[in-house]
Amino acid sequence: xxxxxxxxxxxxxxxxxxxxAAGLDRSDQSIAAFLEPNNYAELSLAVLDADIKGEVQxxxxxxxxxxxxxxxxxxxxxxxxxxxxxxxxxxxxxSTGVIxxxxxNTDISYKYSPVLADGSTIDIESADVEFKSHxxxxxxxxxxxxxxxxYTGLSLQSFKGNLTVSGQQYDALxxxxxxxxxxxxxxxxxxxxxxxxxxxxxxxxxxxxxIKHKNSTSESTLYSNGPFTLTPNADTTIETPQSINxxxxxxxxxxxxxxxNLRWVNWQNFVIQPPQFNAVLDYAAALNPEYSELAxxxxxxxxxxxxxxxFGFAHQFNPTYIAGLEYIxxxxxxxxxxxxxxxxxxxxxxxxxxxxxxxxxFIAAGIYYLKFLKPTIAPTTSTSQIAGLSTVGDxxxxxxxxxxxxxx
Numbered sequence: 001x002x003x004x005x006x007x008x009x010x011x012x013x014x015x016x017x018x019x020x021a022a023g024l025d026r027s028d029q030s031i032a033a034f035l036e037p038n039n040y041a042e043l044s045l046a047v048l049d050a051d052i053k054g055e056v057q058x059x060x061x062x063x064x065x066x067x068x069x070x071x072x073x074x075x076x077x078x079x080x081x082x083x084x085x086x087x088x089x090x091x092x093x094x095s096t097g098v099i100x101x102x103x104x105n106t107d108i109s110y111k112y113s114p115v116l117a118d119g120s121t122i123d124i125e126s127a128d129v130e131f132k133s134h135x136x137x138x139x140x141x142x143x144x145x146x147x148x149x150x151y152t153g154l155s156l157q158s159f160k161g162n163l164t165v166s167g168q169q170y171d172a173l174x175x176x177x178x179x180x181x182x183x184x185x186x187x188x189x190x191x192x193x194x195x196x197x198x199x200x201x202x203x204x205x206x207x208x209x210x211i212k213h214k215n216s217t218s219e220s221t222l223y224s225n226g227p228f229t230l231t232p233n234a235d236t237t238i239e240t241p242q243s244i245n246x247x248x249x250x251x252x253x254x255x256x257x258x259x260x261n262l263r264w265v266n267w268q269n270f271v272i273q274p275p276q277f278n279a280v281l282d283y284a285a286a287l288n289p290e291y292s293e294l295a296x297x298x299x300x301x302x303x304x305x306x307x308x309x310x311f312g313f314a315h316q317f318n319p320t321y322i323a324g325l326e327y328i329x330x331x332x333x334x335x336x337x338x339x340x341x342x343x344x345x346x347x348x349x350x351x352x353x354x355x356x357x358x359x360x361x362f363i364a365a366g367i368y369y370l371k372f373l374k375p376t377i378a379p380t381t382s383t384s385q386i387a388g389l390s391t392v393g394d395x396x397x398x399x400x401x402x403x404x405x406x407x408x
Contacts, residue, residue, distance in 0.1 A: 023267040023302055023333055024131055026081060029243060031084030031206055034097040035149065035193055040408045045084040050076040050303035050397035052342045052372070054389035056112055058169060062124060067114040070390070075342055076397075077107045084169040095141040095149070098249050104133040104159070105238055112167070125169035125387060129340055131161035133178075133240065137189065147202075149193040158184050159213045159240060161272075163299070166222075170387065172284025172291055175222025176300070177272045180215040180236060187211035187240075199239075200251035205395070210242040219276045230276035241266040255316040265306040267333050272300040303334035307358055314354075322354040328368070336378040337389040350399075360407045368399035 002380050034043050055070040056062065062070060087097035111126035134157065141151035160182040169258035214237055219230040243266065249259035281294040308331065314324035332345030352366030372395040378388050 016231065018276060019171070023241070023270065024106050024133075025267075025306060025308075025357040025383045026079070026105045027083070027101050028245065028261060028263050029101065029103050029135075029206075029208060030245065030247070031099065031137075031151075031189075031191065031390075032205070032247065033099060033373045034087050034095070034151065035195075035202065036087055036407075038089050039179060040085075040087045041408070042083075042085050042403060044403040045398060045402065046081050046401040047274075048079040048081070048399050050079075050318045050370075050395070051074045051393075052395045052397075053393040054337065055391045056125065056169065057390045059325075059390055065122065066117040069114055072339060072389070075108055075110050075339055076391045077109055077271075079105065079107060079391065080350060081105070088135055093143045095139075095143065095151075097141075099137045099139070101135050101137075102133060103135050103157075104131065106131050106340075110204050110339065112169075122165045125167035125339075127387060128162070128164045130163075131159070133160075134158045139189075144279050146350050147194055147196065149195075151193070152190045153188065155189065155211065155339055156184060156210070157187060157211045157213075157265045158182050159211075159215065161215075165387065168218060168372065172280065172287075172294065173221075175220075176226070176277075176280060177219045178233065178277070180238070180272075181217070183213040183215045183238075185211050185213050199255055200249065202250075203248045204246070206245045206247075208243045208245075209277055210269075211240045213238045213240070213285055217274050219274050221280055230248065230279065234275040236274050238272055239270065241270050241397070257314045257316075258312065259314070260309065260311040263307070265308075267302040268305045270300075270302055271298050277286070282375070300340070304392075306333055307331045312350075320356040324352050324354075326350040326352070328370075332375070333372060335375060337375040337392050338378075338390065339387040341375060342389065342392060343395055344375035345373040346370045347373070352401075362405040364401075364403040364405070366401045368397075368401075370397040370399065372396060 019363060033040060036070060052075045054072050056072060059070050081102050083101045085099045089095050108129040112124045113121045115121055135155050137155040139151055139153035141149050143149045161180045164177045165173055187209045189208045191204060191206040195202040209324045214235045217234055218232050218237040221228055221230060233351050244264045246262045249257060251257045277299050281297060284291040285295055310323055310326055310328040312326035314322055328348045330345045335341040348368050348370040350366055350368040352364060355362045356362055374392045
């Protein structure tokens with residue numbers, strides 16, 4: 001019976017798998033709850049506190065104004081994210097379930113307005129970038145025997161966002177604003193799981209499709225004579241990326257278990273490019289040839305795909321208490337340092353506990369420390385990115401999670 005207790009530990013470190021990952025990724029989109037035995041429900045909550053700083057580019061220009069403080073301040077707002085899952089086993093070989101999560105999000109807000117010698121301030125650059133998604137996934141699984149589970153499902157996803165940049169540092173993009181209204185679209189998933197309950201062995205391989213959105217978009221910018229509406233309503237095609245998850249766990253003794261995850265996300269094909277954004281860049285290049293590099297710039301894109309993973313060890317101290325240690329990593333997307341890409345992957349470690357309140361109710365709590373890896377610094381002469389950074393700080397974050405499980 002001890003093996004049955006330790007088997008639940010695989011998903012208890014970081015009760016909700018949310019991290020400051022590559023691209024807009026905020027969840028590993030795990031379907032682990034759907035693979036739990038019998039009828040099952042869980043609610044997960046997490047808080048991410050990140051300290052992400054750097055120094056602006058063109059410090060020589062700013063210093064001519066008598067400014068010596070080039071820090072952006074903290075670029076990341078505190079994030080609160082939730083996940084809910086409900087699984088039913090109406091028949092011995094048929095399972096159904098639903099999972100709600102927020103897989104793709106970002107919330108960046110900063111304003112670099114240093115104080116001049118005369119006590120006044122100057123708006124060098126500021127930005128507000130927020131994108132949000134909500135996923136509701138319905139699943140159905142077929143279990144021909146105790147070991148195999150074949151499952152598939154549909155995901156209804158909403159996606160919206162807004163981006164505003166202003167200040168002298170943005171030059172041609174000073175005052176650019178884009179709002180992407182909420183769009184709902186469908187995607188699908190398919191997967192397979194194999195398990196040996198007597199050894200707490202469980203593996204799963206899950207593929208999620210990309211989801212194509214057409215977000216109604218309004219764009220405006222600032223010219224010499226004031227605000228100018230570029231388009232009040234035009235569609236922007238945004239495809240949230242396809243992904244593959246591989247999960248495994250196995251007991252190595254009656255009270256010890258190891259587990260892990262490997263995740264691939266196709267960020268290299270992800271682009272956000274509003275309809276009139278290139279027109280703004282072409283206008284800038286026509287006024288000043290030094291902006292010619294901007295002609296091929298996308299508002300948001302990524303250089304390479306994301307690979308991330310984790311490996312953990314859990315130990316059962318008694319039938320009601322399990323504790324564990326977990327190592328996580330993310331390789332980033334290869335983008336140069338900027339205010340919207342202040343890290344390029346991370347390494348982290350997590351601690352967690354899992355408490356069996358009674359035979360049907362469980363509670364898990366976890367804490368992570370993340371150390372962000374520094375992206376490359378683009379030359380200050382390059383205009384082929386938005387709001388580059390000249391240096392990146394020793395950025396890190398703390399992640400706190402809580403999960404409630406119920407079997408019925």
